[in-house]
Structures are given as structure tokens and as C-alpha cells.
Amino acid sequence: MSMTVGAAFDRYLGPGTGLRIEAYDGSTGGDPGGQVVQLRSPEALNYLLTAPGSIGLVRAYLSEQLVIEGMDEGNPYPELQTFHGGLSPRRPSLRELPDLARFVRETGLHVPELPPQESPAMWRRLAYGLRHGRARDAAAIAHHYDVSNPFYELVLGPTMAYTCAIFPDDDASLEEAQSYKFDLVCRKLGLSPGMRLLDVGCGWGGMVRHAVKHYGVTALGVTLSTNQATWGREVLEREGLSDRAEIRHSDYRDVTERGFDAISSIGLTEHIGVRHYPAYFRFLLERLRDGGRLLNHCITWPHNLKNGMPKDQFTNRYTFPDGELAGSGEIVRVMENTGFEVVHQENLREHYARTTAAWSTNLSAHWDACVAQAGIGTARVWGLYLAGSRMNFEKNVIQLHQVLGVRTSEAGESGVELRPDWEIEAAVRD
Incomplete structure (x- = not known):
């Protein structure tokens, strides 16, 4: 040479x-x-x-x-x-x-064989249908979430919460921060005994269980992941909650029930597709009663200059096929145009950096067991994905926003307290 x-x-x-x-x-x-x-x-x-x-x-x-x-x-x-x-x-x-x-x-230049963990290029995914159609959404969700429940147990920890935790203080553990996150969502939604909660994209059911056990509501959770639904149902049965909670293997668009007092959407919006936001938020608005609240929790861009897929091809090919992000301003704009009154929002970017760092620590500590569950290739993908996500949240490449909206009545009644203070309420409860 x-x-x-x-x-x-x-x-x-x-x-x-x-x-x-x-x-x-x-x-x-x-x-x-x-x-x-x-x-x-x-x-x-x-x-x-x-x-x-x-x-x-x-x-x-x-x-x-x-x-x-x-x-x-x-x-x-x-x-x-x-x-x-x-x-x-x-x-x-x-x-x-x-x-x-x-x-x-x-060098004998040629295109080598691609790793089996890589999802096909976006144009080749047309075999699954159009982007964000039902069949293709189901395939994308299965690619990421149907890895192995024991694998996720090792990485996520006992709460099995695969969304940004909220750390009440520097010394809080991952489990404490995840529990605090669910409790904060419950408080923002104003949950109380007898209310009905819909949790779209419910994952393994952490929000459903927390709301039922600690706030006395009845809850319906829906997920497109077979593994998540199976695991969540088993835990509900084991904890004696099946009479007040249901986890349904379903597309959220198939929920026919209406009149919910509250809806939580924690980590689902990234899978919806930005051009589908109006239909998505309209659908959720129609499932709420007057005065009902929606808490939307999702990853966002740190600006509103662009919408859509990350330029980083690793994310689209290896972890979240067809995933799309928007700025928090775009989410607020669509929610308001759909009919929600937005009453609160906050950025939790640094909390997600801590969360992904904790997941990386878990993956490293249980490396051999994770490899045994998912295979070396998938475990390596996760190592890169979690460490890269941590770096992107730390550098403000991406953010995490919670946006609280209300279906205000025609008479202008929102049902929200004049000065709600979620953190003070938490201190009183503790």
C-alpha cells in the first residue's frame, strides 16, 4: 500500500x-x-x-x-x-x-455488511407502510421496546420507568427520582380519589400503578409494546390492582372511552410525528371532560427553528426509528390551537442528563447479565445510546419539557388553583 x-x-x-x-x-x-x-x-x-x-x-x-x-x-x-x-x-x-x-x-473499497442491530434506512422502511402509519409505528416500537423485559429491569431498575426522572435533591437515588416524577405528574394533573386517568404510551405501567396506589384513581394505560403490556399486567395482578387499573396492548388511537378527568402522556410524543401533532392533541382533548388536564412530557429541541428527525443517524437507525422532535414552543402552539389552555410548562433537561447517567451506571454494573439477555450487539448499542444521550442533554443539544394543558369549559372554568405550587404540595405530603 x-x-x-x-x-x-x-x-x-x-x-x-x-x-x-x-x-x-x-x-x-x-x-x-x-x-x-x-x-x-x-x-x-x-x-x-x-x-x-x-x-x-x-x-x-x-x-x-x-x-x-x-x-x-x-x-x-x-x-x-x-x-x-x-x-x-x-x-x-x-x-x-x-x-x-x-x-x-x-483498501478494496466496498460497502461492508451492516450490523444486524441497524434498522433499515428510512426509505427502505416503506415495507412497513408510510411513516407514522399504524403498522410502521408498531414495528418501530417493537424495534426498541421489545428487547427483553429482564434486560430493562437491569438497566432501568425497580421502577421500570423509561422516561426522565426528576431529582428532588442532589442525593436522590434513581428510584426516588422516578417515584418523585410520577408523583409530580399526579399533582400537576390534580388527581384525587374517584377520578379516571388515561395514560397513553404507558410503558410498563409505572404511572398507572403510582396513580392508583397513591391517589385512589382508576386508570387505563395503553402501549404498543407486547412485552410492556404483558409485564405491566402481571404486576397489576400481583399487587392486587387489577380491579382499578388496566394495561391494554393497543394503539392509543383505538381508545374509545371518553370523559377522563386527566391524561398523562409521558414519552410518547417523540413517536407521533410532528405533522400528526394536531390530530394527536385533538384526540386527547376529545377524551377529556371539561376541566380535565393533560400532562405532556417529551424530549424537545432547545429552539423552534426546526422540527422533525434528528440529524444524528445513529438515533434513527439504531434506537428510535422514525422518532421526531419539536421545540416546546411548537408543542404549546399546537396544543393551544387544538383547544387546550396551557397553564404551565418547565424544562427538565438536566434531570434527563442525570437519568441517562444512572441508566449507564446500571448497564455497566450488570454488563454480563445484559449481554446474556439481549446479545452483545444490542448491549453495545445501548451503551452508546445512553452515554450519547447523556452528553446531548448536558450540552443542551436536546431538552425535556413538561407542558400542562386544560380543557377549559365554554364558561372559562379551568379548575386550576389560582396559585398552584406542586413543590410545596410535595413537601406537605412528604
């Missing part, structure tokens, strides 16, 4: 990346004291060359052609920070182009 892999790395990336490359051709490059990255075969280089950026690195790593020495695969947060700041290839000069072309040609 006219140019070694190590020499190519030095020429186009330079030694200041904090990385040291050890390549299959025996060459080295990069920072002599940096994190050691082994490229084990020409396939590693093919992954990097055919998909520049993070997706090529991910493919090479999941295919075991790229190895990062000393990395905690359950919590690769330090390595992601290094890669995030260091891999910015410079543009080759015209004089260098012939050498670069020769180097690429000598």
Missing part, C-alpha cells in the same frame, strides 16, 4: 485528536499518549470510508472490527467525548487528492 493507515490518519486527522491508531497493516498514528483505537482489518476502514462520521464508527465497533482499548462498553461516556471533539478530518488539498484516491482504491 502506497500509504499506511497510520500515515493517512496523521495526514488527514492529525495528532491532536487524543486518539492513537493501531492498524491491521502494522502501522500506528495519532497521539502517542492518546486512547488506543485498533483497526483490526480492512473492513474497519471500509466502514469508516463508506459512512464518514459517527455511523461508520458505530458500524465498525458493532462488527468488532474496531476496538477501543480499556473502554467500559456499558458506559463509554469518556470515549464519546473524545470522539465528539476529535474526529474532524481536514479537507485534502488538490495536490493530495491523487494520493488519497490511491489509498482508498488500495
Whole structure:
């Protein structure tokens, strides 16, 4: 080969990346004291060359052609920070182009086989139907949530809550923060004994159980995930709550009941599709009685300049196929245009950074058991996903908003206290 892999790395990336490359051709490059990255075969280089950026690195790593020495695969947060700041290839000069072309040609450039954990490109998902149609939504949910209930138990902990926790203080555990989150939602919704709650996208039923046990409501939860519904029903039966709570394996659009006192939507809006927001919020408004409240809790952009899918292809191909985000202003705008009176909103971005950090710690601590449950490839995807999510929340790339809306009556009655203070109410309860 006219140019070694190590020499190519030095020429186009330079030694200041904090990385040291050890390549299959025996060459080295990069920072002599940096994190050691082994490229084990020409396939590693093919992954990097055919998909520049993070997706090529991910493919090479999941295919075991790229190895990062000393990395905690359950919590690769330090390595992601290094890669995030260091891999910015410079543009080759015209004089260098012939050498670069020769180097690429000598690698036997081709598109290698994709890791089995990767979801098809968006245009290829048409086999499942149009984006955010019922069949394709069900396929997307199954891709992420129907991994293994024991796997999620290891990663999420006893609460089995797969949404942003809210930490009442610096010393709160993940379990305390998840319980606090459910209780805060209950207080914002103004729940009291005898009320009826609808929880759309209910997951494993944490919100349903908390509201029934601590606020005396009856509750219906719906989820598109078979695994979640099965697990949630078993817990309701075991805890003697089945007479007051139901977890239904269903699309939320199939809920025919009306007149609910409150609706919680915790982590569902990301799966709806931004252009479907008007229909979504209209559907929920129609399920509420006058004075009924909706608490919408979802990941958002930190601005309102764009809507839709993340540019990061890792998220769309490996974790949340067809996932879409909007700014909190867009959510408020659509809710108000649909007929809700928005009475409160707050940003919980830093709480989600803490939550994902705690999940990463759990994954790392139970790594062998998680691999046994889900396979090494899926476990590695989760390691990258959780650490990357933590970094994105910390850097304010994404946020988490709770927005509280009311179906105010025609007479203008919202039923909301003049000065509600959820935190004081929590202190009194504690």
C-alpha cells in the first residue's frame, strides 16, 4: 500500500485528536499518549470510508472490527467525548487528492455488511407502510421496546420507568427520582380519589400503578409494546390492582372511552410525528371532560427553528426509528390551537442528563447479565445510546419539557388553583 493507515490518519486527522491508531497493516498514528483505537482489518476502514462520521464508527465497533482499548462498553461516556471533539478530518488539498484516491482504491473499497442491530434506512422502511402509519409505528416500537423485559429491569431498575426522572435533591437515588416524577405528574394533573386517568404510551405501567396506589384513581394505560403490556399486567395482578387499573396492548388511537378527568402522556410524543401533532392533541382533548388536564412530557429541541428527525443517524437507525422532535414552543402552539389552555410548562433537561447517567451506571454494573439477555450487539448499542444521550442533554443539544394543558369549559372554568405550587404540595405530603 502506497500509504499506511497510520500515515493517512496523521495526514488527514492529525495528532491532536487524543486518539492513537493501531492498524491491521502494522502501522500506528495519532497521539502517542492518546486512547488506543485498533483497526483490526480492512473492513474497519471500509466502514469508516463508506459512512464518514459517527455511523461508520458505530458500524465498525458493532462488527468488532474496531476496538477501543480499556473502554467500559456499558458506559463509554469518556470515549464519546473524545470522539465528539476529535474526529474532524481536514479537507485534502488538490495536490493530495491523487494520493488519497490511491489509498482508498488500495483498501478494496466496498460497502461492508451492516450490523444486524441497524434498522433499515428510512426509505427502505416503506415495507412497513408510510411513516407514522399504524403498522410502521408498531414495528418501530417493537424495534426498541421489545428487547427483553429482564434486560430493562437491569438497566432501568425497580421502577421500570423509561422516561426522565426528576431529582428532588442532589442525593436522590434513581428510584426516588422516578417515584418523585410520577408523583409530580399526579399533582400537576390534580388527581384525587374517584377520578379516571388515561395514560397513553404507558410503558410498563409505572404511572398507572403510582396513580392508583397513591391517589385512589382508576386508570387505563395503553402501549404498543407486547412485552410492556404483558409485564405491566402481571404486576397489576400481583399487587392486587387489577380491579382499578388496566394495561391494554393497543394503539392509543383505538381508545374509545371518553370523559377522563386527566391524561398523562409521558414519552410518547417523540413517536407521533410532528405533522400528526394536531390530530394527536385533538384526540386527547376529545377524551377529556371539561376541566380535565393533560400532562405532556417529551424530549424537545432547545429552539423552534426546526422540527422533525434528528440529524444524528445513529438515533434513527439504531434506537428510535422514525422518532421526531419539536421545540416546546411548537408543542404549546399546537396544543393551544387544538383547544387546550396551557397553564404551565418547565424544562427538565438536566434531570434527563442525570437519568441517562444512572441508566449507564446500571448497564455497566450488570454488563454480563445484559449481554446474556439481549446479545452483545444490542448491549453495545445501548451503551452508546445512553452515554450519547447523556452528553446531548448536558450540552443542551436536546431538552425535556413538561407542558400542562386544560380543557377549559365554554364558561372559562379551568379548575386550576389560582396559585398552584406542586413543590410545596410535595413537601406537605412528604
